[in-house]
Amino acid sequence: MLPSPEDLNLNAHHAALRAPALLAALLALLTGCATAPDAIPGKRHSTQELLSYQPADFRWQPTRASAEEAARERDLSLLRQRLSLAPGSAEAQAALPDILAAVLHYNTEIDAARAPALSGLAGLEARPADVQRAVLSAVYRFYAPEASAQLWALLPKLSSPREFAIAANALLKPLTGPARQSAAAQIKAQMQLSFPTTWTDEPRLRALSWPLDQALQPSAPNAAPPLAELLAAPLRPGYPVVFSLQRPGREVLGLALLRGADGRFVREADGRLFQVPQLARALSNLPGTITLGNTPQGIFAVRGSSTASNPSIGPTPFLETKLPIEASVSEFFQVDGSDLDWSEPLYAALLPQSWQAWEPIKEAWLAGRAGRDEILMHGSVVNPDYYRGASYYPATPTAGCLTAPEQWDPANGRLLASGQLQLAQAFARAYRQAQERNPGGLDPMVKGYLVMVELPGNDGAGGPVLAAELEASVQAAEQRWLNRPR
Structure with missing residues (x-):
């Protein structure tokens, strides 16, 4: 039986980043580089292996209290040294991406980093794109209101769509009502001027056009299609599906449910829905098409389970999820071969008809086109106390993945309890049941789908997603599945 979200001591990873050498080096320090003695980096786990594991099979030395405290003190000392560099100096400019990465990861020194971050906007258009992304992402996360004037001046100078989108979202973020509508009109006009073709x-x-159009037409209907219809989506019949339900804004814990290959949702022995708390929020909290942004809404293919070669994720087997284009058409549709090329209609064909025109559910398709990859469902090894006071505490944000709760023994680093392992094993059981009904038809490695979607409504004011609010939609989805055309 899974503990309630309130009982969980959540941890999360800071995932591998594609970044300049200085930033990559700092991130390695931030997350700890020791290899887990009981884990083989890169190991692929068969269905049977997944089902055989116990939490005690895994340990992670960096989660020991002494190791975690030593690493944190070392990294914060380095951060403070860099914050003390002469403002505007070449050294301070070179260190800025590392500084902001540490501030995001540890959720500390936010006030001390304000001046360097805001000064970093001056002349940012002349710096490399990854430096632009690092600075703009931190400004979006922490300093958007006070950066407005600088961002308006910078926006016309940004020639990369990614950095333009981050700056535009930072301009929109603090605004409501007529002010947001006016800003949206200016941003859309500049977007059309900067990227005319x-x-x-x-x-x-x-993806940026969606919030712009919502701001420009606040009275236009924008209700999502019925959730039950998405929960009943056939996708590829015969495969299990994880549904990750999140609140808009990703300010609170979401919830993962599991639909078996037979269309029925997995339940506990007492009839309750099987459920695992999940957080799909990035450190930057940027939209899902942006590098290192939130997990995008939409459909992912599940293509096996592995232990991370990146030690920041921890040793618990993750479920490998792939976006369209990151996965070939054959991989995504779980077939041996296909000569089809990717297209938006091909992706949309997996959705119920009522959802095919709903722009937010295509975020995964757009993220794949934008080059995002390695968005995984995995465990968590970051100290949740870094985010004490956050509305999603005791969960921790990531670099864009979905993380499930884990408890690590601070004395010896052994895994005590793992929502991620429970989810992976439930997925493996559902996959094995499908194998048994189709002998010889499925691969020994787990396969299936993930559907990530935000629930209708406002931001996280409603609190964590709970199974009780989903029960009616689940029952309606199961009935739709039974009544679907054969």
Whole structure:
């Protein structure tokens, strides 16, 4: 039986980043680089192996209290040294991405980093794109209101769609009502001017168009289609599906449910829905088409389970999820071979008809087109106390993945309890049941789907997602599955 979210001591990873050498080096320090003695990095786990594991089979030395405290003190000392560099100096400019990465990870020194971050906006258009992304992401996360004037001046100078989209979202973030509507009009006009031939199709700019249009037409209908219809989506019949239900804004814990290959949702012995708390929030909290942003809404293929070669994720087997384009058409549709090329209609064909025109559910398709990859369902090894006071505490944000709760023994680093292992094993059981009904038809490695979707409504004011609010939609979905055309 899974503990309630309130009883869980959550941890999370800070996932591998594609970043400049200085930033990559700091992130390695932040997350700890020791290899888990009981884990083999890169190991692939068969269905049977997944089902055989116990929490005690895994340990992670960096979660020992003494190791975690030593690493934190070392990294914060380095952070403070870098914050003390002469403002505007070449050294301070070079260290800025590392500084902001540490501030995001440890959720500390936010006030001390304000001046360097805001000064970093001056002349940012001339710096490399990854430096632009690092600075703009931190400004979006912590300093958007006070950066407004600088961002408006910078926006026309940004030639990369990714960085333009981050800056535009930072401008919109603090605004409501008429002020937001006015800003949206200016941003859309600038987007069309800066990217005259690509703004309608470039994935990050197309994703940006959604909040812009919502701000420009606040009275236009924007209700999501019925959730039950998405929960009943056939996808590829014969495969289990994880549904990760999140609140808009990702300010609170979401919930993962599991639908078996027979269309019925997995339940506990007492009839309650099988459920695992999940957080799908990035450190930056940027939209899902942006590098290192939140987990995008939409459909992912599950293509096996592995232990991370990146030690920041921890040793618990993750479920490997792939976006469209990151996965070939054959991989995504779970077939041996296909000569089809990826297209939006091909992706949309997996959705119920009522959802095919709903733009937010295509975020995964756009994220794949934008080059995002390695968005996984995994465990968590970061100290949740870094985020004490956050509305999602005791969960921790990541670099864009979905993390489930784990408890680690601070004395010896052994895994005590793992929502991630429970989810992976429930998925493996559902996959094995499908194998038994189709002997010889499925691979020994787990396969299936993930559907990530935000629930209708406002931000996290409603509190964590609870199974009770989903029960009616689940029952309606199961009935729709039984009545679907054969």
